[in-house]
Amino acid sequence: MGVSTTYAAFPGRIVMVGFGSIGQGVLPLILRHLAVPAERITIIEPRNDPTGEAHALGVKLLSLALTPDNYVATLDGLLGPGDFLVNVSFDVSSLALIEFCQQRGVLYVDTCIEPWPGGHTDPGVSPSERSNYAFREAALALRRAHPKGPTAIVNHGANPGLVSHFTKRALLDIAQATGVNAQPESREEWARLAMQLGVKVIHVAERDTQLAAERKLPGEFVNTWSVEAFVGEGCQPAELGWGSHERHFPADGARHGYGCDAAIYLNRPGAATRVRSWTPLEGPYHGFLITHGESISIADFLTVREGDQVRYRPTVHYAYHPCDAAVLSLHELAGKNWQLQPRWRIPREDLIGGRDELGVLLMGHGRGAYWYGSQLSIEETRRLVPYNNATSLQVTISIVAAMAWAIRHPEQGIREPDELDFRAILAMCEPYLGKLAGVYTDWTPLQNRNWPFPEDLDLDDPWQFKNFRVT
Amino acid sequence: MGVSTTYAAFPGRIVMVGFGSIGQGVLPLILRHLAVPAERITIIEPRNDPTGEAHALGVKLLSLALTPDNYVATLDGLLGPGDFLVNVSFDVSSLALIEFCQQRGVLYVDTCIEPWPGGHTDPGVSPSERSNYAFREAALALRRAHPKGPTAIVNHGANPGLVSHFTKRALLDIAQATGVNAQPESREEWARLAMQLGVKVIHVAERDTQLAAERKLPGEFVNTWSVEAFVGEGCQPAELGWGSHERHFPADGARHGYGCDAAIYLNRPGAATRVRSWTPLEGPYHGFLITHGESISIADFLTVREGDQVRYRPTVHYAYHPCDAAVLSLHELAGKNWQLQPRWRIPREDLIGGRDELGVLLMGHGRGAYWYGSQLSIEETRRLVPYNNATSLQVTISIVAAMAWAIRHPEQGIREPDELDFRAILAMCEPYLGKLAGVYTDWTPLQNRNWPFPEDLDLDDPWQFKNFRVT
Ligand SMILES: NC(=O)c1ccc[n+]([C@@H]2O[C@H](COP(=O)([O-])OP(=O)(O)OC[C@H]3O[C@@H](n4cnc5c(N)ncnc54)[C@H](O)[C@@H]3O)[C@@H](O)[C@H]2O)c1
Numbered sequence: 001m002g003v004s005t006t007y008a009a010f011p012g013r014i015v016m017v018g019f020g021s022i023g024q025g026v027l028p029l030i031l032r033h034l035a036v037p038a039e040r041i042t043i044i045e046p047r048n049d050p051t052g053e054a055h056a057l058g059v060k061l062l063s064l065a066l067t068p069d070n071y072v073a074t075l076d077g078l079l080g081p082g083d084f085l086v087n088v089s090f091d092v093s094s095l096a097l098i099e100f101c102q103q104r105g106v107l108y109v110d111t112c113i114e115p116w117p118g119g120h121t122d123p124g125v126s127p128s129e130r131s132n133y134a135f136r137e138a139a140l141a142l143r144r145a146h147p148k149g150p151t152a153i154v155n156h157g158a159n160p161g162l163v164s165h166f167t168k169r170a171l172l173d174i175a176q177a178t179g180v181n182a183q184p185e186s187r188e189e190w191a192r193l194a195m196q197l198g199v200k201v202i203h204v205a206e207r208d209t210q211l212a213a214e215r216k217l218p219g220e221f222v223n224t225w226s227v228e229a230f231v232g233e234g235c236q237p238a239e240l241g242w243g244s245h246e247r248h249f250p251a252d253g254a255r256h257g258y259g260c261d262a263a264i265y266l267n268r269p270g271a272a273t274r275v276r277s278w279t280p281l282e283g284p285y286h287g288f289l290i291t292h293g294e295s296i297s298i299a300d301f302l303t304v305r306e307g308d309q310v311r312y313r314p315t316v317h318y319a320y321h322p323c324d325a326a327v328l329s330l331h332e333l334a335g336k337n338w339q340l341q342p343r344w345r346i347p348r349e350d351l352i353g354g355r356d357e358l359g360v361l362l363m364g365h366g367r368g369a370y371w372y373g374s375q376l377s378i379e380e381t382r383r384l385v386p387y388n389n390a391t392s393l394q395v396t397i398s399i400v401a402a403m404a405w406a407i408r409h410p411e412q413g414i415r416e417p418d419e420l421d422f423r424a425i426l427a428m429c430e431p432y433l434g435k436l437a438g439v440y441t442d443w444t445p446l447q448n449r450n451w452p453f454p455e456d457l458d459l460d461d462p463w464q465f466k467n468f469r470v471t
Numbered sequence: 472m473g474v475s476t477t478y479a480a481f482p483g484r485i486v487m488v489g490f491g492s493i494g495q496g497v498l499p500l501i502l503r504h505l506a507v508p509a510e511r512i513t514i515i516e517p518r519n520d521p522t523g524e525a526h527a528l529g530v531k532l533l534s535l536a537l538t539p540d541n542y543v544a545t546l547d548g549l550l551g552p553g554d555f556l557v558n559v560s561f562d563v564s565s566l567a568l569i570e571f572c573q574q575r576g577v578l579y580v581d582t583c584i585e586p587w588p589g590g591h592t593d594p595g596v597s598p599s600e601r602s603n604y605a606f607r608e609a610a611l612a613l614r615r616a617h618p619k620g621p622t623a624i625v626n627h628g629a630n631p632g633l634v635s636h637f638t639k640r641a642l643l644d645i646a647q648a649t650g651v652n653a654q655p656e657s658r659e660e661w662a663r664l665a666m667q668l669g670v671k672v673i674h675v676a677e678r679d680t681q682l683a684a685e686r687k688l689p690g691e692f693v694n695t696w697s698v699e700a701f702v703g704e705g706c707q708p709a710e711l712g713w714g715s716h717e718r719h720f721p722a723d724g725a726r727h728g729y730g731c732d733a734a735i736y737l738n739r740p741g742a743a744t745r746v747r748s749w750t751p752l753e754g755p756y757h758g759f760l761i762t763h764g765e766s767i768s769i770a771d772f773l774t775v776r777e778g779d780q781v782r783y784r785p786t787v788h789y790a791y792h793p794c795d796a797a798v799l800s801l802h803e804l805a806g807k808n809w810q811l812q813p814r815w816r817i818p819r820e821d822l823i824g825g826r827d828e829l830g831v832l833l834m835g836h837g838r839g840a841y842w843y844g845s846q847l848s849i850e851e852t853r854r855l856v857p858y859n860n861a862t863s864l865q866v867t868i869s870i871v872a873a874m875a876w877a878i879r880h881p882e883q884g885i886r887e888p889d890e891l892d893f894r895a896i897l898a899m900c901e902p903y904l905g906k907l908a909g910v911y912t913d914w915t916p917l918q919n920r921n922w923p924f925p926e927d928l929d930l931d932d933p934w935q936f937k938n939f940r941v942t
């Protein structure tokens with residue numbers, strides 16, 4: 001497996017919806033690894049081809065925004081059975097596109113279940129209804145309606161996406177390190193392994209240190225990937241898979257009252273919710289508890305049930321330390337009560353340093369805490385593939401791996417990352433992930449606490465959510 | 472009054488304790504405005520003369536740290552009746568120096584009541600005992616012990632300091648704008664004016680946008696003034712003058728149970744406490760509720776009592792948006808549970824732009840809210856005086872004005888900024904403050920609230936502290 005390997009030779013047509021930071025980054029990898037000539041690819045993007053990349057690579061671009069009214073007619077003219085729809089937009093309903101693909105026999109991949117415009121903050125619906133939990137339940141309902149549909153892989157970027165595979169890799173590593181013999185295959189076996197190891201909490205622990213030459217200006221939101229999608233999900237309720245060991249239900253928390261019940265939400269924006277976490281290169285840090293699909297799907301996947309009872313489930317959530325300019329952007333955004341800045345910017349060619357350190361931190365087992373993930377610098381990214389920064393590359397290679405898997409397994413219906421062959425996917429991604437590091441640590445969220453003020457902590461169990469939360 | 476006016480001709484000797492960002496900045500202004508030859512000035516500073524400024528200006532520097540054991544002997548060798556002690560250090564007890572000066576007939580000024588090392592976070596004492604409220608009560612007790620002592624002006628920088636004078640200027644402006652005839656002279660008259668105008672809340676509303684060429688690195692704290700003093704006060708309890716209109720006592724709040732009772736504290740670091748505020752150039756923002764002397768002294772000064780009863784008092788506190796690099800530094804510091812970064816930096820010559828916008832925001836009166844203060848850019852600072860950035864200059868000119876006032880009024884005992892002639896002080900400072908702006912706004916902390924989540928607000932009175940606080 002290397003940067004010149006064909007991962008799967010795709011004979012059909014590809015439509016890519018959205019040509020922003022991820023669309024631009026994924027295109028050269030699709031061309032490189034899926035043996036598709038440029039003329040079989042069409043991009044749908046209302047903002048055109050700002051960097052001239054599509055033109056340079058010989059890919060058609062339809063300057064158009066998909067809407068509830070036009071998407072069926074538009075896509076019908078471009079896609080038929082056996083073709084592929086790659087959804088890397090925002091403001092387009094993933095569920096609408098998935099249903100379209102299920103009906104038409106079209107393969108599908110996305111990296112986030114996005115709603116139509118305004119769906120993240122619609123004041124006309126309850127916080128539960130605008131949660132990723134609700135979006136996922138709707139996807140699961142679609143799956144029940146199309147049990148043998150064409151393969152549609154949802155939420156398969158870096159996170160959600162790769163991190164589900166990192167979690168499995170990490171579980172096996174911890175098993176080995178603690179002398180547990182494990183060869184899990186089924187969902188139940190993975191869940192039982194996590195329970196046996198005593199994993200209580202899983203963070204998606206990410207620290208992005210990428211730095212652009214130009215500073216964030218007042219009134220500007222700067223991020224290393226979609227500003228609009230980040231602000232959208234940041235204004236959704238904070239969500240987390242809710243572990244069976246938790247004994248302090250948050251005062252601002254709520255259950256959904258429908259669906260799998262693996263996750264809860266807080267009645268506040270994730271972008272206003274901080275948690276303590278840890279990565280190998282950063283050490284302890286405060287991250288934002290932004291809602292993400294994997295917080296729910298991993299928690300659900302690793303749930304052990306006995307009859308109707310939940311016997312075991314880890315707490316799972318995101319602890320995101322975006323790049324410094326994005327931290328400042330969030331601070332400004334919160335100061336303006338979530339009214340999005342008038343200008344935004346996603347640096348790529350003008351990045352002057354830094355890396356994206358993205359992994360999973362599994363806690364509470366016999367070795368304390370274990371981080372497994374990718375440490376990818378901007379310099380290495382540039383050596384590997386054009387049109388990417390470190391953040392996008394962790395996403396885009398994961399999309400291409402999912403596409404290759406779907407091409408090879410075209411009739412698997414709607415799938416979450418947790419339901420794919422993690423070894424096959426990781427093997428395709430590895431050449432692009434920089435250093436893959438697995439690091440144990442004795443860090444806990446109780447380290448250096450109760451100073452210089454007494455705090456409300458649960459000293460009997462470091463791994464309680466209340467100990468992680470920043471109040 | 473101008474940049475070549477002698478504010479007061481001082482015949483004595485001057486000892487300056489501390490030669491950091493403020494000490495370096497104030498020295499050229501002392502030489503310029505107080506008609507003191509360099510050879511009559513001595514600096515005490517353990518870190519020597521890093522930029523060579525003292526040497527260049529011909530001022531002696533004693534390379535020494537004052538300690539509880541050596542300060543009396545050291546200062547006795549350098550100061551006698553009629554001389555001046557300028558305290559711009561940290562880690563030296565202001566109270567110890569004030570008492571020394573009261574006993575020896577030495578004039579005194581400082582910009583913050585600092586404790587001996589560790590005093591901000593001493594786990595052996597209660598949060599109340601390490602508050603600025605306690606430090607101020609100790610200074611007031613010293614005053615009672617030395618009713619006719621030499622003039623000692625405490626807390627006279629920009630804030631605390633200048634902002635007390637801005638508050639009076641703003642009260643008169645609002646009186647004029649709302650048709651109230653007012654010529655307050657005494658403390659009681661000022662307090663009654665504030666009550667009559669209906670001022671419920673006063674913020675020290677500051678937004679610093681200064682920017683260094685070099686980025687903040689991981690493990691580095693960058694600020695436009697003392698990193699150590701900022702972190703020290705940031706780890707003290709959040710403190711605020713507690714207004715008579717407040718009807719929701721904070722769940723984490725506490726009264727001190729001794730002293731003037733004008734202020735309360737929160738059982739948490741100010742650096743972890745955010746509030747909503749507003750400045751003319753920034754608009755709405757989140758600032759840090761860092762404890763400061765003025766929050767207590769202004770609230771106390773503007774209290775109207777009838778017999779034993781408090782009839783009126785405004786809520787007063789700081790809402791500090793430090794420069795972007797400091798916001799990032801605070802975020803990192805909090806992430807490491809207040810363990811100070813190993814490196815720090817106070818940019819000055821390498822600043823490439825920005826300004827310090829520092830004023831008072833008076834709210835709740837007939838015109839809504841009114842901000843009055845200084846908007847000073849780094850470019851204008853450089854035209855005015857060397858060895859300063861915009862932040863230090865707002866402090867250093869205020870120190871020199873206080874010194875001039877003390878020289879002209881040498882037997883006034885211990886004084887707070889609120890107890891000086893604000894017109895005389897402002898006249899001396901004005902040439903150095905950039906644009907002095909007075910701006911009305913219809914902003915309230917309820918603007919754009921309850922979105923995208925319902926919030927716990929008091930909609931009947933926008934000016935309740937609970938509406939300002941970020942939770
Ligand atoms: N799972 C992950 O790791 C991960 C990481 C990054 C981004 N994402 C997701 O990938 C998607 C794209 O992210 P990005 O960084 O490229 O965002 P981006 O903002 O850079 O680009 C999104 C593009 O979608 C286009 N678009 C908007 N409305 C459209 C419409 N109606 N029809 C067609 N196109 C439309 C926009 O014009 C924009 O160019 C988002 O859903 C984001 O949440 C996932």
Ligand SMILES: NC(=O)c1ccc[n+]([C@@H]2O[C@H](COP(=O)([O-])OP(=O)(O)OC[C@H]3O[C@@H](n4cnc5c(N)ncnc54)[C@H](O)[C@@H]3O)[C@@H](O)[C@H]2O)c1
Binds near residue numbers: 490585697
């Ligand atoms: N009121 C205001 O507006 C305002 C604004 C800025 C600073 N300040 C205060 O001014 C003071 C100085 O601030 P700065 O920015 O110059 O700080 P700084 O950290 O730049 O400098 C302080 C200096 O004090 C010296 N020092 C430390 N211990 C000492 C000791 N034992 N004896 C003698 N010197 C010692 C340090 O070596 C350092 O050089 C602090 O108390 C700060 O809180 C007030």
